[in-house]
Amino acid sequence: MLLDRDRCVRAVRSRDARFDGWFYTAVLTTGIYCRPSCPVVPPKPENMSFHPSAASAQQAGFRACKRCRPDASPGSPEWNERADLVARAMRLIADGVVDRDGVPGLAARLGYGPRQVERQLVAELGAGPLALARAQRAQTARLLIETSSLRMADVAFAAGFASVRSFNDTVQAVFGLTPTELRSRVRGGAPPRTPGTLAVRLPFRRPFTPDSLFGHLAVTAVPGVEEWRDGAFRRALRLPHGPAVVALRPETDHIGCRLTLSDLRDLSAAINRCRWLLDLDADPVAVDELLTGDPALAPLVHAGPGRRVPRAADGPEFAVRAVLGQQVSTAAARTHAGRLVAAHGEPLAAPDGGLTHLFPEPGTLAGLDPDSLALPRTRRATLTTLVARLAAGDLDLGPGADWDRARAELRPLPGLGDWTVETIAMRALGDPDAFVATDLGIRHATRALGLPHTPGALTRRAEAWRPWRAYAVQYLWSTTSHLMNRLPA
Structure with a gap:
């Protein structure tokens, strides 16, 4: 990462929180490193050095500032x-x-x-x-x-x-x-006493509009695995060392995150899965700046700046859900997924509220009888082919996946058209430029805004929105009256 020294100095002098996580400032006279928005009086420029990662600053012998806690800043976008x-x-x-x-x-x-x-x-x-x-x-x-205690x-x-x-x-x-x-230093606040339960704050860059993000997750929640309860989105997670339950609550300046882990070694992975799910490391200023250059999108951005892409906590799980949601309503997709969970999901040892199961793994689904699925015959073939590829390890939809390669491997599978592939790219792979030109909601929104609404014409029009077309999708979706565009009661 090439750091522009003059730009870094300006960001530190103005305490610009937009750059938190982009780089770290090491202070040569004190031996500490800070986030750009540190509230302490900025040092002289000649006493600053800049590092592209906290690890780099630590390797150079600097310790973390006790005031701004740079280790807790949002991750680099x-x-x-x-x-x-x-x-x-x-x-x-x-x-x-x-x-x-x-x-x-x-x-x-x-x-x-x-x-x-x-x-x-x-x-x-x-x-x-x-x-x-x-x-x-x-x-x-x-x-x-x-x-913790x-x-x-x-x-x-x-x-x-x-x-x-x-x-x-x-x-x-x-x-x-x-x-x-x-x-x-924190004994003023008593840590939680429930074994394996931790409460942490997840920071994000402003602006942040949570309604469509949490509304989408709540409306599409799979029964038994996800739910909206008491003002929080809750779901069961499959982690490397065991299952966990997470509750994510939108607050004014952070996301409240309560984790119940079966193995505390999974804490870091759980936090990163939650940040990924809510797209908390996005750079909303860069996204909104580009999209407001389009007169059609500018009013939508001004009305709800900082929209995030509702992502998936597990790539293979979401791919299965995307197939179940082909050409059916949101409610029908939830019903299909809920039946799959009830029949093949892994029961939680300690059910928590409406959370009773982990979503079934591809290896489990690879052995199911296609005739047991209440789906059209062609979609059964699509699902069984997909889970077979996932179970064999031939298809990588995990955090380290190559987006272009994943698309190239998904497209030849029977029954996977552009809508499914781009939906997986947007929500499972996290590609910020994924674009679902054939989505029915997008077509309604673009028609209402006077934009081209046929897939080919819209794709050409959307070239101006690159590399943030997935965020343009969120703003277009926000024009509808669907329940997913508001926080659940």
Whole structure:
């Protein structure tokens, strides 16, 4: 990542929160690093150096500012906007792949050699995969120290450290405080006492309009797996070490996140899945600036700036749901998915409210009898072919997926047209430029706005919205009176 020094200095001097997560400011005279919006009086420019990642600043010997907590800033939007090697690696590191499988496992997922992955990460981020994973472990450790009553040895294990000594040394080096000192600073607020339950705040960049985001997730919630309850979107997650239940509540300046984990080692992965689901690392200023250049979209953006793309917590799960939703209403799609969950989902050991199951894995669905599905024959064939490819590992829809390759592998499958492929690209793969030109809601919206509404003409018109066409879709959808465009009561 090439940092423009003059632009970075201006951002720090103006305490511009839009750049939080884009870069980090190291202060040579104090030995600390901060987010650009740090409220402390900015240092002189000659005493600043800039780093593209927290790991880079830590490797250079700087510790995190105790005031602005740069480790808790929103993630860089670049990793969600790009599909190159570095961006895919960062998404996989955030999902915990290095902690679970090491650098060789990361490289294998990416289809490159470990040395090539190391070189590219160091060249762009100033730190290799191990250092980046270490920075993430440090942030996870801090969350556990400050929000739980776990013994420090258990915190070290849950955060992914190989030893208590490594945990102590890392926390001291990164935060300038021992683990015990970190915990003593927050004793004014009692941490939750329920084993495995944690409450954290998920930051986002402003502006942020939550109504269509949470409305969409609530309206399309799969019975047994997802629900809207008590002002929060809740769902069951399948994580590397066991199931979890998450409740996400929109607040004024953050998303309230309550996690009930069966294994605390999954904390970091769970938080990153939630951030991904709600598209919290987006850069709404850049998106809205481009889209307001179109006179047809400008009023929609001004009416609800900062709309996010409702994504999927699990790529293969969403692909199955997309097939079930072909050419049927939202209610019918929920019914089909709910039946699949009831028949083949994995029951939760401790049901929580309306959450009773995990969505069935592709391997489980690969063995089902097609005649048991209440679907047209052609859609049964589509579903069984898709889950067979997913179960065999021939189709990658995970956080490190190559978007173009995934599209190329999806399109030849029987029954997968442009709507399904682009819907998967938008919500499962997170491609910010995915565009569902054939969507019925889009056609109604564009007709009402006087825009071309045939797929070919609309696609040509939408060239001006690139690379943010998935966000243009959210603004177009917002013109309808559908329940998904407002927060549930």
